[in-house]
Amino acid sequence: MAIRTHAGLALDARGVRAGFAERGRAPREILRVRHFRVDGGSQVALCGPSGSGKTMLFHLFAGLERPWRGSIRWGGDIEVTALSERVADRWRRETLGLVFQQFHLFPGMSALENTLLPLRFDRWSIEPTMRARALKLLDRVAIRPDIDVAALSRGEQQRVAVARALLRKPAIVLADEPTASLDRDTANVVADLLCTMCRGANATLVVTTHDPALASRLDAAYDVVDGDLQPRSPVPSRAPLRTAA
Numbered sequence: 001m002a003i004r005t006h007a008g009l010a011l012d013a014r015g016v017r018a019g020f021a022e023r024g025r026a027p028r029e030i031l032r033v034r035h036f037r038v039d040g041g042s043q044v045a046l047c048g049p050s051g052s053g054k055t056m057l058f059h060l061f062a063g064l065e066r067p068w069r070g071s072i073r074w075g076g077d078i079e080v081t082a083l084s085e086r087v088a089d090r091w092r093r094e095t096l097g098l099v100f101q102q103f104h105l106f107p108g109m110s111a112l113e114n115t116l117l118p119l120r121f122d123r124w125s126i127e128p129t130m131r132a133r134a135l136k137l138l139d140r141v142a143i144r145p146d147i148d149v150a151a152l153s154r155g156e157q158q159r160v161a162v163a164r165a166l167l168r169k170p171a172i173v174l175a176d177e178p179t180a181s182l183d184r185d186t187a188n189v190v191a192d193l194l195c196t197m198c199r200g201a202n203a204t205l206v207v208t209t210h211d212p213a214l215a216s217r218l219d220a221a222y223d224v225v226d227g228d229l230q231p232r233s234p235v236p237s238r239a240p241l242r243t244a245a
Helices: 054-061 085-095 111-121 128-140 154-166 184-201
Strands: 011-020 028-038 043-047 069-074 096-099 172-176 204-209 220-225 228-231
Touching (some): 011 054, 028 228, 043 184, 054 204, 085 096, 085 111, 111 154, 128 154, 154 172
Parallel strands (some): 043 204, 096 172, 172 204
Antiparallel strands (some): 220 228
């Protein structure tokens, strides 16, 4: 299957049901999303308390987990629930920028090495243009490229994670609680970087968060209510996104 990458891919999720099974217990359903759409190039927050299913949505939208049933499409023609593992891995590398809550950086490696690491899955040698882009991104997030990430604060590590997610100019950026456990000033810096850089690239940004300050920066916010996504009032200065029952 040919994988096409474009800035600002739209998301369309229909009839998605998902949960988990504990040993010795019946499966527990967490999500039952009827219909959820994000327009290409939009910035959206998925809100809710811990345990509401936000991180599960992050994994489902990234194709890291599969729903029990339902359809999740990006750009109209990429059905992530139907991709093989090999194709899904390639699609994520070429299309997604992922910012995990726990960063997934490698201590003992520099900020630059961590930022360039996703490219190593394709080839060991790094093209000069990509190295230059990584250095530019790290400069933008005010991180020295040669510093060991183990020596960085959580906020600084998150900035490296954001730079890494944006390295390949992805069409989609998914961020799971990117400001969690950060102080307010650092959270503002991280939020500014994500919003500004995704807006400049016309990338679709979907953020899971329980931070109302972060949610208020985006085009629209949705609450996870009884496993479904319910829209809040859109930010007046932006066009509202479409959702349907």
